[in-house]
Amino acid sequence: MRHLFLIAVAIILASQLTIASAKASGAEQVYKFYCAQCHGLTGKGDGPNVTKDFPVSPRNFTNAAEMNKLSDADMRNVIMDGGPSASKSPMMPPWGKTLTDAEVNGLIKHLRTLCQCKGKQG
Amino acid sequence: MRHLILATLSTVALFAATTMATMGAANASAGGDVFAAKGCADCHYTQGPAREKTIDDQLAKKGPELWYAGSKFQKDWLGKWLTDPKPIRPMKFGSLTVENPADHPKLSGGDVAAVTDFLMGLTSADVAAGKVKPKKNPKGRQIFSKKMPCSGCHQYVGRKKKIMGGRSGPSLVEAGVRLNPDWILAYLQKPKVFKPVKMMPVFVGLLSDKDMLNVSRYVANFKPKKKKK
Numbered sequence: 001m002r003h004l005f006l007i008a009v010a011i012i013l014a015s016q017l018t019i020a021s022a023k024a025s026g027a028e029q030v031y032k033f034y035c036a037q038c039h040g041l042t043g044k045g046d047g048p049n050v051t052k053d054f055p056v057s058p059r060n061f062t063n064a065a066e067m068n069k070l071s072d073a074d075m076r077n078v079i080m081d082g083g084p085s086a087s088k089s090p091m092m093p094p095w096g097k098t099l100t101d102a103e104v105n106g107l108i109k110h111l112r113t114l115c116q117c118k119g120k121q122g
Numbered sequence: 123m124r125h126l127i128l129a130t131l132s133t134v135a136l137f138a139a140t141t142m143a144t145m146g147a148a149n150a151s152a153g154g155d156v157f158a159a160k161g162c163a164d165c166h167y168t169q170g171p172a173r174e175k176t177i178d179d180q181l182a183k184k185g186p187e188l189w190y191a192g193s194k195f196q197k198d199w200l201g202k203w204l205t206d207p208k209p210i211r212p213m214k215f216g217s218l219t220v221e222n223p224a225d226h227p228k229l230s231g232g233d234v235a236a237v238t239d240f241l242m243g244l245t246s247a248d249v250a251a252g253k254v255k256p257k258k259n260p261k262g263r264q265i266f267s268k269k270m271p272c273s274g275c276h277q278y279v280g281r282k283k284k285i286m287g288g289r290s291g292p293s294l295v296e297a298g299v300r301l302n303p304d305w306i307l308a309y310l311q312k313p314k315v316f317k318p319v320k321m322m323p324v325f326v327g328l329l330s331d332k333d334m335l336n337v338s339r340y341v342a343n344f345k346p347k348k349k350k351k
Binding site: 034041048 | 212
């Protein structure tokens with residue numbers, strides 16, 4: 001009986017752990033699926049689309065100095081509406097019709113962990 | 123007498139038509155058997171509608187879905203590709219780091235026609251026929267390489283016949299011989315039907331129907347380089 005109880009507790013704990021880690025990996029998975037093809041898996045701007053003839057370098061998300069120039073709102077705009085909305089290259093796609101609000105919020109947080117920077121406030 | 127001849131002729135015609143139809147159907151069903159026997163179904167699903175709901179679902183797939191193959195591909199291309207499957211996606215399916223290993227199973231002999239018939243029979247009612255006439259057009263070109271990032275993710279034949287463009291999407295270098303022009307438009311207009319979860323952005327609401335038509339006509343006009351003789 002005691003064993004059974006312990007096993008049950010262990011199972012419950014384990015399942016909660018996986019739920020927690022699934023949530024935590026959400027934003028990272030979204031990043032790797034949609035953004036890494038250009039910005040690279042680790043955010044260095046070196047995804048498989050960036051060949052010699054790619055016209056502009058996708059932002060290197062690990063460059064804190066550059067990333068600090070952007071507020072969270074700036075990031076949201078460019079992610080939703082694409083490069084031209086911020087006078088940047090159209091090679092940065094508009095994702096507003098593809099991603100949910102929650103996914104975009106998650107991405108902004110994820111980019112902040114990649115740059116380890118807080119960004120321009122306001 | 124004249125009637126008799128007419129009657130015989132029409133019976134013969136009818137007979138020929140039905141045998142041809144049943145032969146076609148028989149070939150397609152034989153093709154379905156080959157498809158199962160050769161393990162093709164391990165990596166490709168052939169029954170719609172689209173099953174992918176999450177990124178995990180999409181990443182779990184070992185090959186592209188084929189349930190609308192008959193609406194997507196051109197028959198001539200399909201038959202040739204099944205005998206000699208050259209890479210379509212520059213990268214390995216589902217990977218951003220590994221190149222396409224170019225190791226797709228090949229078919230030969232009678233299996234080719236049978237599987238081609240089977241796959242060409244898998245159509246989707248969501249593709250309207252006769253809408254997209256392939257044509258080079260400046261508006262389509264503008265969208266493809268300037269206004270929208272299509273060229274950032276897809277290879278195409280650029281100036282001086284050079285293959286240019288991004289590598290995360292399927293190559294469009296042969297789009298004009300590989301894809302049904304009408305399917306390209308349907309794919310852009312109805313992302314939920316064909317690809318509910320994909321790495322390509324949804325352009326509905328960003329490109330007008332007219333823009334989508336122009337860019338589809340432009341892409342449907344891509345032809346591979348002619349081999350020098």
